[in-house]
Amino acid sequence: xxxxxxxxxxxxxxEEALQQYMLRAEPPLTEHIEAMRYSLFADGKRVxxxxxxxxxxxxxxxxxxxxxxxxAACALECxxxxxLIHDDLPAMDNDDLRRGNPTSHKVFGEAGxxxxxxxxxxxxxxxxxxxxxxxxPDYDRLRVILLISRAAGPLGMVxxxxxxxxxxxxxxxxxxxxxxxxxxxxxxxxxxxxxxxILGGADIAGFQALTTYGEKIGLAFQIVDxxxxxxxxxxxxxxxxxxxxxxQKATYPAFIGVAATRQMAQETAxxxxxxxxxxxxxxxxLRELARYIVNRKx
Amino acid sequence: xxxxxxxxxxxxxxEEALQQYMLRAEPPLTEHIEAMRYSLFADGKRVxxxxxxxxxxxxxxxxxxxxxxxxAACALECxxxxxLIHDDLPAMDNDDLRRGNPTSHKVFGEAGxxxxxxxxxxxxxxxxxxxxxxxxPDYDRLRVILLISRAAGPLGMVxxxxxxxxxxxxxxxxxxxxxxxxxxxxxxxxxxxxxxxILGGADIAGFQALTTYGEKIGLAFQIVDxxxxxxxxxxxxxxxxxxxxxxQKATYPAFIGVAATRQMAQETAxxxxxxxxxxxxxxxxLRELARYIVNRKx
Numbered sequence: 001x002x003x004x005x006x007x008x009x010x011x012x013x014x015e016e017a018l019q020q021y022m023l024r025a026e027p028p029l030t031e032h033i034e035a036m037r038y039s040l041f042a043d044g045k046r047v048x049x050x051x052x053x054x055x056x057x058x059x060x061x062x063x064x065x066x067x068x069x070x071x072a073a074c075a076l077e078c079x080x081x082x083x084l085i086h087d088d089l090p091a092m093d094n095d096d097l098r099r100g101n102p103t104s105h106k107v108f109g110e111a112g113x114x115x116x117x118x119x120x121x122x123x124x125x126x127x128x129x130x131x132x133x134x135x136x137p138d139y140d141r142l143r144v145i146l147l148i149s150r151a152a153g154p155l156g157m158v159x160x161x162x163x164x165x166x167x168x169x170x171x172x173x174x175x176x177x178x179x180x181x182x183x184x185x186x187x188x189x190x191x192x193x194x195x196x197x198i199l200g201g202a203d204i205a206g207f208q209a210l211t212t213y214g215e216k217i218g219l220a221f222q223i224v225d226x227x228x229x230x231x232x233x234x235x236x237x238x239x240x241x242x243x244x245x246x247x248q249k250a251t252y253p254a255f256i257g258v259a260a261t262r263q264m265a266q267e268t269a270x271x272x273x274x275x276x277x278x279x280x281x282x283x284x285x286l287r288e289l290a291r292y293i294v295n296r297k298x
Numbered sequence: 299x300x301x302x303x304x305x306x307x308x309x310x311x312x313e314e315a316l317q318q319y320m321l322r323a324e325p326p327l328t329e330h331i332e333a334m335r336y337s338l339f340a341d342g343k344r345v346x347x348x349x350x351x352x353x354x355x356x357x358x359x360x361x362x363x364x365x366x367x368x369x370a371a372c373a374l375e376c377x378x379x380x381x382l383i384h385d386d387l388p389a390m391d392n393d394d395l396r397r398g399n400p401t402s403h404k405v406f407g408e409a410g411x412x413x414x415x416x417x418x419x420x421x422x423x424x425x426x427x428x429x430x431x432x433x434x435p436d437y438d439r440l441r442v443i444l445l446i447s448r449a450a451g452p453l454g455m456v457x458x459x460x461x462x463x464x465x466x467x468x469x470x471x472x473x474x475x476x477x478x479x480x481x482x483x484x485x486x487x488x489x490x491x492x493x494x495x496i497l498g499g500a501d502i503a504g505f506q507a508l509t510t511y512g513e514k515i516g517l518a519f520q521i522v523d524x525x526x527x528x529x530x531x532x533x534x535x536x537x538x539x540x541x542x543x544x545x546q547k548a549t550y551p552a553f554i555g556v557a558a559t560r561q562m563a564q565e566t567a568x569x570x571x572x573x574x575x576x577x578x579x580x581x582x583x584l585r586e587l588a589r590y591i592v593n594r595k596x
Binding site for chain 2: 031032033036086092109110114115118121122123126128129131138139141142145146150152158161162163166176
């Protein structure tokens with residue numbers, strides 16, 4: 001299979017669904033809704049929703065019922081986008097550029113950016129609890145809300161950002177770095193895969209295997225992010241290169257060097273693929289996504 | 299009935315439940331959890347959870363099954379608390395004092411306060427989606443999550459704060475002021491009453507009547523807030539008096555004077571009580587709470 005085609009097609013579905021679900025810009029809240037849309041439609045890779053769809057496809061009888069998964073996939077992207085907006089704030093990472101564009105607070109001011117993030121986070125739970133599409137058992141919807149709220153919450157993504165900020169300029173251990181990554185990036189990526197598993201109808205063994213895949217792929221994703229921050233170009237990344245080093249952030253390359261980091265990313269992706277050993281051809285997109293994630297250039 | 303006793307007893311249950319549900323402070327996230335607890339346990343009035351419990355009691359056969367309502371009641375308080383933390387930020391209202399204590403960002407820094415708010419908002423949805431207590435139909439849980447996420451979201455509470463900030467120092471109409479209040483304060487208070495109605499098992503007519511009650515009581519609450527900001531003492535309020543005027547915020551007293559504002563508060567509370575005409579003695583706490591809210595001194 002051609003993973004580029006797969007990504008393009010699933011990404012298009014996610015874009016279309018996000019456009020469909022997103023609140024309209026009505027006065028007097030036009031600028032607020034615009035601020036949410038500005039970051040949400042800023043050419044994101046849509047990694048989390050695509051992983052969510054691919055995980056569902058790995059266990060669904062057919063791939064034509066993605067309507068059941070799209071609202072949750074889009075909710076994951078809303079949560080990811082809110083976290084980027086808040087992380088970029090002057091009081092946090094103080095970044096001017098994101099996905100090649102001025103960050104939210106540069107365009108809408110600090111208050112506007114904080115509220116755009118708050119709005120996207122809250123709207124994500126509206127998407128997760130809407131009664132559409134029919135056919136998803138209420139019990140499964142609630143399981144998804146629970147696991148996403150935990151993954152995004154104080155002991156997950158929010159906690160990861162807390163630890164990330166606390167670690168700046170500090171001597172931290174490789175173990176601590178792993179924990180920061182696991183909470184800040186890994187938790188929501190794992191939740192994306194788990195969400196697809198649940199909404200796709202995975203059995204217990206399938207859910208567990210996909211959870212392992214999600215954990216490994218989340219780790220691999222962040223390791224590669226660290227690599228790209230060292231090696232990529234600003235044009236590719238759409239944000240400042242070397243910003244981690246400038247901020248004295250601990251990264252894998254800083255700990256173990258570029259070559260060992262690249263090897264670690266490969267091994268982690270391989271471990272992700274091994275978790276899918278019991279799956280048939282329907283898991284091929286997940287396998288290819290693991291390869292894609294370690295070889296990506298942005 | 300003695301409404302003070304009622305409030306004390308329900309408030310005690312809410313405090314106990316919040317303590318029980320709240321995440322523990324474990325290293326290395328000790329300070330983050332502490333930041334959430336700092337604002338959550340800062341002597342709040344617990345208006346939203348108490349209204350939620352009272353609405354449930356108004357339709358439940360007996361009052362001894364409040365366990366079904368307490369998690370949602372506590373989630374409402376988490377959302378309210380997060381909104382206070384973010385509203386107080388330097389980029390927003392820039393307040394130093396809240397509930398008589400230094401605001402979150404004064405104690406934990408801006409980043410710490412933003413993340414404490416994000417954590418509380420996300421944790422609220424964990425509370426709403428946990429499978430405990432048993433006995434609440436999944437369908438009702440989802441209805442509650444949907445209405446709370448809408449009430450707290452971009453077209454509700456977050457949108458209200460957007461409009462509030464946009465209106466500062468501007469000439470706005472009484473109609474606009476009403477809309478700001480309705481979104482910023484009214485929506486979540488109405489949702490609190492609706493949540494109690496759903497989890498208490500209200501029928502359609504009961505739900506509609508309680509919705510009307512919630513809308514009226516939310517409006518009355520904010521009108522009285524405006525009055526107290528003009529008339530109260532800093533000691534009573536635990537925050538700066540006259541801050542609205544200093545910030546050139548539109549308020550009811552600024553529009554129509556103190557006497558007419560007080561009369562409007564009374565009339566709105568009366569309309570709230572009238573919505574309960576078809577309810578029996580079990581709605582007595584809601585009726586007394588309407589009186590209490592307009593006569594409160596802080």
